[in-house]
Amino acid sequence: MGRKRNPVEPGEFEDPLSNYDPPAYADELERVLCETEVSQMPIRPLAFIEKSASVQDALDVMAKYECSCVVVQDAGRAAGIFSARDVLNKIAHDPATRTQPITDFMTHDPRTVYVTDCPAKALNLMAIGGFRHIPVLDVDDKVVGILGPRRTTEFLQEHLI
Amino acid sequence: MGLREDIMNETVAQLPLRRAVTVTAGKSANEAIRLMRENKLGCVFVVDELGRPTGKFTERQVLKLVCACVPLDETVGKHMVPIPECGCVRLADPVVKVLEGMQQTRLRFLCVVDDSGKVVGLTGQKGLMEYVTEHFPRGIKVQVMTSKMHMSKREGA
Numbered sequence: 001m002g003r004k005r006n007p008v009e010p011g012e013f014e015d016p017l018s019n020y021d022p023p024a025y026a027d028e029l030e031r032v033l034c035e036t037e038v039s040q041m042p043i044r045p046l047a048f049i050e051k052s053a054s055v056q057d058a059l060d061v062m063a064k065y066e067c068s069c070v071v072v073q074d075a076g077r078a079a080g081i082f083s084a085r086d087v088l089n090k091i092a093h094d095p096a097t098r099t100q101p102i103t104d105f106m107t108h109d110p111r112t113v114y115v116t117d118c119p120a121k122a123l124n125l126m127a128i129g130g131f132r133h134i135p136v137l138d139v140d141d142k143v144v145g146i147l148g149p150r151r152t153t154e155f156l157q158e159h160l161i
Numbered sequence: 162m163g164l165r166e167d168i169m170n171e172t173v174a175q176l177p178l179r180r181a182v183t184v185t186a187g188k189s190a191n192e193a194i195r196l197m198r199e200n201k202l203g204c205v206f207v208v209d210e211l212g213r214p215t216g217k218f219t220e221r222q223v224l225k226l227v228c229a230c231v232p233l234d235e236t237v238g239k240h241m242v243p244i245p246e247c248g249c250v251r252l253a254d255p256v257v258k259v260l261e262g263m264q265q266t267r268l269r270f271l272c273v274v275d276d277s278g279k280v281v282g283l284t285g286q287k288g289l290m291e292y293v294t295e296h297f298p299r300g301i302k303v304q305v306m307t308s309k310m311h312m313s314k315r316e317g318a
Contacts, residue, residue: 026164027163027166028165029163030163030164033164033300033301063224068224084224085220087220088197089198092194092223120297120304126290127287127290127291127293127301128302132287150267153263153286
């Protein structure tokens with residue numbers, strides 16, 4: 001049923017939001033997922049390598065920082081992503097791949113979210129799109145963080161209690 | 162009911178579980194990697210002779226072996242990570258126990274066991290994401306899956 005509105009006199013300004021009902025959420029967790037920003041999720045630290053690097057360079061960075069994913073950057077932009085799953089599927093059985101360029105093995109043009117997007121969008125990409133690691137961009141399209149399943153779980157856990 | 166209440170009250174059986182792949186500790190890392198690739202899983206569970214989980218071997222361990230140039234014909238038992246008690250959940254446990262287990266153990270995968278302690282499935286962060294999406298479709302499924310901002314240039318400039 002529509003809200004009762006006062007009739008507007010001809011020529012008078014009518015607020016277009018006067019009939020707007022804000023969304024109602026069943027609990028705080030739902031509100032947080034829809035109304036906060038990705039910047040409030042744990043998106044750092046971030047491990048990255050340049051596009052010109054080799055697979056061995058990527059492995060070194062992953063071993064050094066004990067992370068399962070590195071962002072491959074090209075002038076600050078996310079050109080690709082290289083994760084432990086790539087190591088499992090493409091590298092583990094073939095030592096010769098180590099000297100080859102990372103661009104031959106990374107996932108090109110990964111799906112990204114912006115720091116201003118809501119956490120629900122990141123969850124959508126992970127659960128429906130099947131992307132496990134999602135680079136986070138600022139408004140200038142520079143990579144400023146990365147979201148993975150562990151960080152997303154941490155965020156859910158934090159807002160569940 | 163809200164999402165929070167669902168997570169607190171519903172059971173692990175309602176999570177999207179995946180079929181767990183198990184190996185014995187004597188199998189080689191190569192064999193475990195082959196099974197993980199074939200089943201598109203990031204983890205295999207190492208079980209004892211009664212089918213009870215004693216450890217896990219994940220893509221994280223594969224990464225460590227590859228980085229350290231360890232030969233992959235070594236046994237899984239040598240490189241597996243032991244599963245602590247909170248790394249296993251039962252089908253009747255509440256979903257929140259999965260969240261707690263992953264937080265406490267820093268594991269991405271949890272082993273789902275039956276009443277006798279045998280491995281019956283695998284759940285983890287992916288299953289949890291799918292659960293949240295299923296139980297809160299209005300808020301999540303409507304999100305546009307695109308990498309582009311709606312406006313890349315300031316209007317009227």
